[in-house]
Amino acid sequence: MIEAHGLTKRYGDKTAVMDLTFVVRPGVVTGFLGPNGSGKSTTMRMILGLDAPTAGRVVVNGKHYAAHRAPLHEVGAMLEARSIHTGRSAFNHLLALAVTTGIPRSRVDEVIDIVGLRKVAGKRAGGFSLGMGQRLGIASALLGDPATVVLDEPVNGLDPEGVLWIRGLLKDLAAEGRTVLVSSHLMSEMALTAEHLIVIGRGRLIADTSVGEFTRRAARNSVLVRCDGAERLRAALTGPDVAVTAAGRGALEVTGLSSDRIGRIAADHEIALTELTPRQASLEEAFMELTRDAVEYQTPDRLPAGSGTEGRAA
Numbered sequence: 303m304i305e306a307h308g309l310t311k312r313y314g315d316k317t318a319v320m321d322l323t324f325v326v327r328p329g330v331v332t333g334f335l336g337p338n339g340s341g342k343s344t345t346m347r348m349i350l351g352l353d354a355p356t357a358g359r360v361v362v363n364g365k366h367y368a369a370h371r372a373p374l375h376e377v378g379a380m381l382e383a384r385s386i387h388t389g390r391s392a393f394n395h396l397l398a399l400a401v402t403t404g405i406p407r408s409r410v411d412e413v414i415d416i417v418g419l420r421k422v423a424g425k426r427a428g429g430f431s432l433g434m435g436q437r438l439g440i441a442s443a444l445l446g447d448p449a450t451v452v453l454d455e456p457v458n459g460l461d462p463e464g465v466l467w468i469r470g471l472l473k474d475l476a477a478e479g480r481t482v483l484v485s486s487h488l489m490s491e492m493a494l495t496a497e498h499l500i501v502i503g504r505g506r507l508i509a510d511t512s513v514g515e516f517t518r519r520a521a522r523n524s525v526l527v528r529c530d531g532a533e534r535l536r537a538a539l540t541g542p543d544v545a546v547t548a549a550g551r552g553a554l555e556v557t558g559l560s561s562d563r564i565g566r567i568a569a570d571h572e573i574a575l576t577e578l579t580p581r582q583a584s585l586e587e588a589f590m591e592l593t594r595d596a597v598e599y600q601t602p603d604r605l606p607a608g609s610g611t612e613g614r615a616a
Contacts, residue, residue, distance in 0.1 A: 303328055303481055304349060304450060308358030311344050311505075318344040319505040321358070326483050326500070328449070331476045333496030333513075334485040337593055341505040342485050343381070346452060349483075350379050362450055374403045374446030380439040381454045388428025392419050392438050395427055399445055413441040418467065432459030440468070450481040457491055469495050489586035503593045513585060520588035524557040525564055528577035538571045539564065553577075 304326035311319040319341040326332045336342045347353040349360050351367035362370070362377050370376045386395050396410045414423050417437040422430070427438060436459050443451055456472075457465050472495055476482045486492055492499070492513070499516050501509040509516055529535055532554055536546045544558035556564055561580045568575050583591070 303364075304360065304362050304452075304483060306345070306349075306358065306360040309345065309348060309355055309360050310357040311341075311348060311353060312356045317505055319348070319355075319502075322502065322505070322507055323358075324500050324507065324510050326481055327498075328479050328481040329476055330497040331472050331482045331484060331495055332498045332500060333492040334483055334500050334502075335489075335492065335589060336502040336508075339504075340502050340593075342502065343454070344505075345502070346379075346381060346454060346483075346485065349452060350377065350381070352381075372404065372446070374399070374405065374448065376446075376448055377450045377452060378443035378446055378448035379452040380443045380456065381452075382439075384435050384439075386427045386435070386438065386442075388426065390427055391424050392427050392430070392441075393423040395438065396441060396445060399442060403446065405446055409445060409447065413444050416444060416471075417441040433461060433464055436460055437464070440471075448480070450483075451475055452483045454485045455487070456484060457486065457488060465491065489584070489589055493585040501589070501593065503595070508592060516592070517583050517585055517588040520583035520591045523583055524555050524581045525559065525561045526577060526579040526581055527554045527556055527564060527568075527575060528552050529568065529573050529575045531571075531573045534571060535568055535573050538567050538573070555581075 306322050306324050309319055309322040310317070322345060334342055334346070344353060348355050349362065349367065359366070367373055367377060390398070393410065393414065396413065397407065399405070400407060400410050414420055417440050419434065419437055419441065422434060427435070430438065436456065440453065440456060443453060456468050460468060469491065472482055472484060484492075484496065496513055498512055499509060500507070501516070509519070526549060527535065529552060532548075532552050536554060539546050539554075539556060539559060541558075544556065547555050549555040561578050565575065565578055
Protein backbone atom coordinates (compact mmCIF):
# COMPACT_ATOMS: atom_id res chain seq x y z
CA MET A 303 0.00 0.00 0.00
CA ILE A 304 1.16 3.52 -0.83
CA GLU A 305 0.00 6.33 1.46
CA ALA A 306 0.64 10.01 0.78
CA HIS A 307 -0.33 12.69 3.30
CA GLY A 308 -0.07 16.40 2.49
CA LEU A 309 2.71 15.67 0.01
CA THR A 310 4.28 18.91 -1.25
CA LYS A 311 7.37 19.59 -3.35
CA ARG A 312 8.78 22.99 -4.25
CA TYR A 313 11.75 23.81 -6.46
CA GLY A 314 12.64 27.40 -5.62
CA ASP A 315 9.55 29.48 -6.34
CA LYS A 316 7.88 26.70 -8.36
CA THR A 317 5.50 24.30 -6.64
CA ALA A 318 5.49 20.98 -8.49
CA VAL A 319 3.22 19.12 -6.04
CA MET A 320 0.85 20.73 -3.55
CA ASP A 321 -0.76 19.02 -0.56
CA LEU A 322 -1.43 15.65 -2.20
CA THR A 323 -3.20 13.08 -0.06
CA PHE A 324 -4.15 9.68 -1.46
CA VAL A 325 -3.94 5.94 -0.84
CA VAL A 326 -3.04 3.31 -3.45
CA ARG A 327 -4.55 0.06 -2.22
CA PRO A 328 -3.52 -3.53 -3.00
CA GLY A 329 -5.59 -5.79 -5.19
CA VAL A 330 -6.49 -3.28 -7.91
CA VAL A 331 -4.64 -1.57 -10.77
CA THR A 332 -4.55 2.15 -10.00
CA GLY A 333 -3.97 4.54 -12.88
CA PHE A 334 -2.01 7.69 -12.12
CA LEU A 335 -3.07 10.36 -14.62
CA GLY A 336 -2.42 14.01 -15.29
CA PRO A 337 -1.47 16.42 -18.10
CA ASN A 338 2.16 17.15 -18.86
CA GLY A 339 3.65 19.17 -16.02
CA SER A 340 1.04 17.97 -13.55
CA GLY A 341 3.57 16.61 -11.04
CA LYS A 342 3.20 12.87 -11.71
CA SER A 343 6.93 12.20 -12.16
CA THR A 344 7.81 14.26 -9.10
CA THR A 345 5.25 12.37 -7.03
CA MET A 346 6.60 8.99 -8.14
CA ARG A 347 10.14 10.10 -7.38
CA MET A 348 9.04 11.04 -3.85
CA ILE A 349 7.36 7.66 -3.42
CA LEU A 350 10.69 6.02 -4.25
CA GLY A 351 12.78 8.34 -2.11
CA LEU A 352 14.56 9.90 -5.09
CA ASP A 353 13.24 13.35 -4.17
CA ALA A 354 12.57 14.55 -0.62
CA PRO A 355 9.22 16.22 0.02
CA THR A 356 9.23 19.87 1.04
CA ALA A 357 6.30 19.01 3.31
CA GLY A 358 4.14 16.00 4.03
CA ARG A 359 5.16 12.37 3.79
CA VAL A 360 4.69 9.27 1.69
CA VAL A 361 5.17 5.69 2.87
CA VAL A 362 5.09 2.31 1.17
CA ASN A 363 3.79 -0.57 3.26
CA GLY A 364 4.05 1.60 6.35
CA LYS A 365 7.64 2.84 5.88
CA HIS A 366 9.60 5.36 3.88
CA TYR A 367 11.18 3.60 0.90
CA ALA A 368 14.71 3.99 2.28
CA ALA A 369 13.69 2.54 5.65
CA HIS A 370 12.97 -0.89 4.18
CA ARG A 371 15.79 -3.37 4.78
CA ALA A 372 15.29 -4.89 1.32
CA PRO A 373 13.60 -2.20 -0.82
CA LEU A 374 13.49 -4.23 -4.06
CA HIS A 375 11.44 -6.87 -2.25
CA GLU A 376 8.96 -4.20 -1.19
CA VAL A 377 8.79 -1.92 -4.22
CA GLY A 378 9.60 -2.64 -7.84
CA ALA A 379 9.71 0.45 -10.03
CA MET A 380 10.33 1.54 -13.58
CA LEU A 381 10.55 5.30 -14.04
CA GLU A 382 13.05 5.29 -16.91
CA ALA A 383 13.34 2.02 -18.83
CA ARG A 384 16.61 2.95 -20.53
CA SER A 385 18.53 3.53 -17.29
CA ILE A 386 20.78 0.56 -17.97
CA HIS A 387 24.42 -0.12 -18.76
CA THR A 388 24.28 -0.37 -22.54
CA GLY A 389 27.30 -2.67 -22.72
CA ARG A 390 25.74 -5.36 -20.53
CA SER A 391 23.49 -8.10 -21.75
CA ALA A 392 19.93 -8.21 -20.45
CA PHE A 393 20.84 -11.22 -18.32
CA ASN A 394 23.92 -9.59 -16.81
CA HIS A 395 22.05 -6.36 -16.11
CA LEU A 396 19.49 -8.28 -14.08
CA LEU A 397 22.15 -10.49 -12.51
CA ALA A 398 24.08 -7.44 -11.27
CA LEU A 399 20.92 -6.13 -9.62
CA ALA A 400 20.22 -9.52 -8.09
CA VAL A 401 23.73 -10.09 -6.70
CA THR A 402 23.85 -6.66 -5.06
CA THR A 403 20.46 -7.08 -3.38
CA GLY A 404 20.54 -10.71 -2.24
CA ILE A 405 18.19 -12.05 -4.92
CA PRO A 406 18.94 -15.58 -6.16
CA ARG A 407 20.17 -16.15 -9.71
CA SER A 408 17.15 -18.37 -10.38
CA ARG A 409 14.90 -15.30 -10.09
CA VAL A 410 16.78 -13.68 -12.98
CA ASP A 411 15.76 -16.57 -15.23
CA GLU A 412 12.19 -16.34 -13.98
CA VAL A 413 11.72 -12.66 -14.82
CA ILE A 414 13.43 -13.03 -18.19
CA ASP A 415 10.78 -15.61 -19.07
CA ILE A 416 7.98 -13.50 -17.56
CA VAL A 417 8.79 -10.53 -19.82
CA GLY A 418 9.55 -12.63 -22.91
CA LEU A 419 13.25 -11.80 -23.36
CA ARG A 420 14.66 -15.35 -23.33
CA LYS A 421 15.80 -15.24 -26.98
CA VAL A 422 17.73 -11.99 -26.51
CA ALA A 423 18.87 -12.41 -22.90
CA GLY A 424 22.51 -12.69 -24.00
CA LYS A 425 22.47 -9.61 -26.23
CA ARG A 426 23.72 -6.18 -25.25
CA ALA A 427 20.92 -4.00 -23.92
CA GLY A 428 22.31 -1.00 -25.82
CA GLY A 429 21.09 -2.58 -29.06
CA PHE A 430 17.56 -3.20 -27.84
CA SER A 431 14.55 -1.62 -29.49
CA LEU A 432 12.34 0.66 -27.40
CA GLY A 433 9.89 -2.16 -26.76
CA MET A 434 12.61 -4.60 -25.69
CA GLY A 435 14.04 -1.93 -23.40
CA GLN A 436 10.60 -1.53 -21.83
CA ARG A 437 10.42 -5.27 -21.18
CA LEU A 438 13.86 -5.21 -19.55
CA GLY A 439 12.81 -2.28 -17.36
CA ILE A 440 9.72 -4.19 -16.27
CA ALA A 441 11.86 -7.25 -15.56
CA SER A 442 14.03 -5.10 -13.29
CA ALA A 443 10.93 -3.89 -11.45
CA LEU A 444 9.71 -7.46 -10.90
CA LEU A 445 13.10 -8.88 -9.93
CA GLY A 446 12.57 -8.72 -6.16
CA ASP A 447 9.05 -10.22 -6.39
CA PRO A 448 7.80 -6.98 -4.80
CA ALA A 449 4.54 -6.37 -2.96
CA THR A 450 4.23 -2.96 -4.65
CA VAL A 451 4.87 -2.16 -8.31
CA VAL A 452 5.21 1.39 -9.69
CA LEU A 453 5.50 1.78 -13.47
CA ASP A 454 5.74 4.93 -15.57
CA GLU A 455 4.43 4.56 -19.14
CA PRO A 456 4.94 0.76 -19.30
CA VAL A 457 3.33 0.32 -22.75
CA ASN A 458 5.54 2.93 -24.40
CA GLY A 459 7.16 1.36 -27.47
CA LEU A 460 5.38 -2.00 -27.19
CA ASP A 461 3.77 -3.61 -30.21
CA PRO A 462 0.11 -4.78 -30.04
CA GLU A 463 1.12 -8.18 -28.65
CA GLY A 464 3.23 -6.45 -26.02
CA VAL A 465 0.37 -4.14 -25.05
CA LEU A 466 -1.91 -7.13 -24.52
CA TRP A 467 0.83 -8.79 -22.47
CA ILE A 468 1.40 -5.85 -20.13
CA ARG A 469 -2.35 -5.41 -19.71
CA GLY A 470 -2.67 -8.99 -18.55
CA LEU A 471 0.47 -8.78 -16.40
CA LEU A 472 -0.80 -5.74 -14.47
CA LYS A 473 -4.15 -7.39 -13.82
CA ASP A 474 -2.45 -10.60 -12.70
CA LEU A 475 -0.20 -8.69 -10.28
CA ALA A 476 -3.22 -6.98 -8.76
CA ALA A 477 -5.11 -10.28 -8.57
CA GLU A 478 -2.22 -11.64 -6.49
CA GLY A 479 -2.92 -8.90 -3.94
CA ARG A 480 -0.08 -6.58 -4.92
CA THR A 481 -0.30 -2.79 -5.02
CA VAL A 482 -0.03 -1.62 -8.64
CA LEU A 483 0.39 2.06 -9.60
CA VAL A 484 0.68 2.83 -13.31
CA SER A 485 1.21 6.22 -14.93
CA SER A 486 0.22 6.58 -18.57
CA HIS A 487 -0.92 9.10 -21.18
CA LEU A 488 -2.82 6.40 -23.09
CA MET A 489 -6.39 6.80 -21.89
CA SER A 490 -7.61 3.89 -23.99
CA GLU A 491 -5.23 1.55 -22.15
CA MET A 492 -6.12 2.93 -18.74
CA ALA A 493 -9.80 2.40 -19.53
CA LEU A 494 -9.08 -1.29 -20.21
CA THR A 495 -6.57 -1.87 -17.41
CA ALA A 496 -7.20 0.35 -14.39
CA GLU A 497 -10.01 -0.02 -11.88
CA HIS A 498 -9.18 3.05 -9.83
CA LEU A 499 -7.77 6.45 -10.79
CA ILE A 500 -5.73 9.13 -9.09
CA VAL A 501 -5.77 12.24 -11.27
CA ILE A 502 -3.71 15.35 -10.60
CA GLY A 503 -3.26 18.68 -12.36
CA ARG A 504 -0.82 21.50 -11.61
CA GLY A 505 0.35 19.44 -8.65
CA ARG A 506 -3.08 19.21 -7.00
CA LEU A 507 -5.49 16.31 -6.63
CA ILE A 508 -8.38 16.39 -9.11
CA ALA A 509 -9.90 12.95 -8.55
CA ASP A 510 -9.38 9.83 -6.46
CA THR A 511 -12.12 7.50 -7.61
CA SER A 512 -13.11 4.51 -9.72
CA VAL A 513 -12.86 4.65 -13.51
CA GLY A 514 -16.64 4.40 -13.80
CA GLU A 515 -17.31 7.25 -11.39
CA PHE A 516 -14.69 9.42 -13.06
CA THR A 517 -16.32 9.09 -16.48
CA ARG A 518 -19.78 9.69 -14.99
CA ARG A 519 -18.54 13.03 -13.66
CA ALA A 520 -17.79 14.27 -17.16
CA ALA A 521 -20.25 16.67 -18.73
CA ARG A 522 -20.22 14.92 -22.10
CA ASN A 523 -22.62 12.11 -21.22
CA SER A 524 -25.17 12.15 -24.01
CA VAL A 525 -27.93 10.23 -25.79
CA LEU A 526 -27.87 9.20 -29.45
CA VAL A 527 -31.31 9.46 -31.05
CA ARG A 528 -32.40 8.32 -34.52
CA CYS A 529 -35.79 9.02 -36.05
CA ASP A 530 -37.52 10.13 -39.25
CA GLY A 531 -38.51 13.51 -37.81
CA ALA A 532 -35.16 14.68 -36.58
CA GLU A 533 -35.83 18.39 -37.12
CA ARG A 534 -39.20 18.22 -35.37
CA LEU A 535 -37.61 16.36 -32.47
CA ARG A 536 -34.76 18.87 -32.27
CA ALA A 537 -37.29 21.68 -31.87
CA ALA A 538 -39.22 19.74 -29.24
CA LEU A 539 -36.11 19.03 -27.19
CA THR A 540 -34.82 22.60 -27.14
CA GLY A 541 -34.63 24.03 -23.64
CA PRO A 542 -32.33 25.43 -20.93
CA ASP A 543 -29.14 23.41 -20.42
CA VAL A 544 -30.02 21.11 -23.35
CA ALA A 545 -27.71 20.79 -26.35
CA VAL A 546 -28.81 19.03 -29.54
CA THR A 547 -26.37 18.46 -32.39
CA ALA A 548 -26.62 16.56 -35.66
CA ALA A 549 -24.94 13.15 -35.56
CA GLY A 550 -25.53 12.01 -39.13
CA ARG A 551 -28.59 11.63 -41.29
CA GLY A 552 -31.67 11.29 -39.12
CA ALA A 553 -29.56 11.23 -35.95
CA LEU A 554 -29.14 13.65 -33.06
CA GLU A 555 -26.78 13.73 -30.09
CA VAL A 556 -28.51 15.15 -27.03
CA THR A 557 -26.90 16.31 -23.79
CA GLY A 558 -28.81 17.59 -20.79
CA LEU A 559 -31.73 15.13 -21.00
CA SER A 560 -32.05 11.49 -19.98
CA SER A 561 -33.05 8.85 -22.50
CA ASP A 562 -36.36 8.36 -20.62
CA ARG A 563 -37.18 12.06 -20.90
CA ILE A 564 -36.29 12.13 -24.61
CA GLY A 565 -38.51 9.11 -25.21
CA ARG A 566 -41.47 10.73 -23.47
CA ILE A 567 -41.04 13.98 -25.42
CA ALA A 568 -40.87 12.05 -28.70
CA ALA A 569 -44.04 10.12 -27.78
CA ASP A 570 -45.87 13.35 -26.89
CA HIS A 571 -45.04 14.70 -30.36
CA GLU A 572 -45.84 11.38 -32.07
CA ILE A 573 -42.30 10.96 -33.36
CA ALA A 574 -41.27 7.32 -33.78
CA LEU A 575 -37.72 6.59 -32.63
CA THR A 576 -35.54 3.94 -34.26
CA GLU A 577 -32.66 4.34 -31.76
CA LEU A 578 -32.32 5.75 -28.27
CA THR A 579 -28.85 4.96 -26.90
CA PRO A 580 -27.34 6.54 -23.77
CA ARG A 581 -23.69 7.28 -24.39
CA GLN A 582 -21.28 7.66 -21.47
CA ALA A 583 -18.20 9.76 -22.00
CA SER A 584 -15.03 7.79 -22.70
CA LEU A 585 -12.18 7.99 -20.22
CA GLU A 586 -10.29 10.21 -22.67
CA GLU A 587 -13.25 12.60 -22.97
CA ALA A 588 -13.73 12.66 -19.20
CA PHE A 589 -10.02 13.30 -18.66
CA MET A 590 -9.98 16.18 -21.15
CA GLU A 591 -13.10 17.69 -19.60
CA LEU A 592 -12.06 17.42 -15.98
CA THR A 593 -8.44 18.52 -16.48
CA ARG A 594 -9.26 21.38 -18.84
CA ASP A 595 -8.21 24.04 -16.34
CA ALA A 596 -5.12 22.13 -15.20
CA VAL A 597 -3.28 21.92 -18.53
CA GLU A 598 0.03 23.75 -18.28
CA TYR A 599 0.87 23.69 -21.98
CA GLN A 600 -2.09 24.59 -24.18
CA THR A 601 -2.08 23.65 -27.86
CA PRO A 602 -3.83 26.26 -30.03
CA ASP A 603 -6.79 25.06 -32.07
CA ARG A 604 -5.16 26.44 -35.19
CA LEU A 605 -2.00 28.22 -36.21
CA PRO A 606 -2.31 31.99 -36.57
CA ALA A 607 -2.41 33.38 -40.07
CA GLY A 608 0.99 34.23 -41.46
CA SER A 609 2.80 31.92 -39.04
CA GLY A 610 5.20 31.04 -41.81
CA THR A 611 4.86 27.27 -41.49
CA GLU A 612 3.41 26.76 -44.97
CA GLY A 613 5.86 24.98 -47.19
CA ARG A 614 8.42 24.60 -44.43
CA ALA A 615 10.07 21.20 -44.23
CA ALA A 616 8.88 19.14 -41.27
